[in-house]
Amino acid sequence: MAYSVMIVDDSQSMRKFVRRVMDLSGFEVGSCWDAANGADALALLRTHPVDIILTDINMPEMNGEEFVAELERQDVYRSIPVVVVSTDATENRIRRMIEIGARGYVVKPFSPEALRGELERVLGVANA
Amino acid sequence: MPETGMSEAISAAAADVLETMFFSPVMAEAALDEAMSAPALAARLRFSGGREGTFAVRISTSAAESMAANFLGEETEQPASGQVQDVVCELTNMLCGSVLSRLDSKAHFDLGHPELVDALEAATPDSVSRAFELGDGAVAVFLHLDAKP
Numbered sequence: 001m002a003y004s005v006m007i008v009d010d011s012q013s014m015r016k017f018v019r020r021v022m023d024l025s026g027f028e029v030g031s032c033w034d035a036a037n038g039a040d041a042l043a044l045l046r047t048h049p050v051d052i053i054l055t056d057i058n059m060p061e062m063n064g065e066e067f068v069a070e071l072e073r074q075d076v077y078r079s080i081p082v083v084v085v086s087t088d089a090t091e092n093r094i095r096r097m098i099e100i101g102a103r104g105y106v107v108k109p110f111s112p113e114a115l116r117g118e119l120e121r122v123l124g125v126a127n128a
Numbered sequence: 129m130p131e132t133g134m135s136e137a138i139s140a141a142a143a144d145v146l147e148t149m150f151f152s153p154v155m156a157e158a159a160l161d162e163a164m165s166a167p168a169l170a171a172r173l174r175f176s177g178g179r180e181g182t183f184a185v186r187i188s189t190s191a192a193e194s195m196a197a198n199f200l201g202e203e204t205e206q207p208a209s210g211q212v213q214d215v216v217c218e219l220t221n222m223l224c225g226s227v228l229s230r231l232d233s234k235a236h237f238d239l240g241h242p243e244l245v246d247a248l249e250a251a252t253p254d255s256v257s258r259a260f261e262l263g264d265g266a267v268a269v270f271l272h273l274d275a276k277p
């Protein structure tokens with residue numbers, strides 16, 4: 001099945017890269033939306049509900065931590081799984097993001113297989 | 129923090145980030161003087177948390193352009209200069225995150241936003257530096273830890 005996805009990162013190049021790596025990995029993307037920060041993503045979600053969200057942490061306006069916390073606060077969005085995609089591989093940060101509501105975490109740099117594996121784990125896709 | 133540990137963390141992070149995200153394997157370590165001679169782009173960021181300091185990357189324009197093309201998957205078109213700059217900033221961000229996590233995975237770090245700087249300004253005094261040959265140019269990395277307060 002193809003999933004609708006939202007990619008949130010302040011770097012346009014990174015958003016493009018994440019999309020490309022999802023395709024390379026064989027993860028099936030139906031519709032794909034992207035936003036440069038948490039605030040833009042929330043605005044877009046109102047009209048474009050998605051199956052899964054991938055978000056960076058370090059972003060201007062509304063960072064990934066504020067974004068995940070806001071999704072968790074709103075009943076309509078709480079059920080959408082969020083995977084953090086960040087350069088920060090420190091244990092404290094990973095634990096903190098999971099505590100506030102993220103379901104998965106992928107550290108940059110990542111391989112296509114690692115990204116796909118984490119997305120499928122979070123979505124509960126059984127291994128083929 | 130011993131300088132050898134910092135050097136090794138930079139080398140390991142560079143190999144990992146360049147190969148995994150940019151499909152630009154490191155060919156060899158390069159001499160810093162050589163890496164500093166070609167026209168280049170540079171980006172720098174401040175970090176705080178477990179340790180404070182400055183992290184900078186200087187990359188030859190030719191290497192930056194082919195790296196951006198690899199990153200964006202542009203096989204035919206040359207990326208625009210704004211895209212190349214965005215990719216250099218993202219490279220700086222990823223290298224810094226990767227180096228700091230290697231130096232201390234139990235610490236907490238906050239990375240500032242990478243900013244483009246004049247290529248001559250990338251090398252901060254007293255920084256630990258490493259340079260790498262990428263085939264179509266070189267990249268140099270500079271890590272400066274502030275003195276502990």
Ligand SMILES: [Mg+2]
Nearest residue numbers: 010056058059
């Ligand atoms: Mg970012």
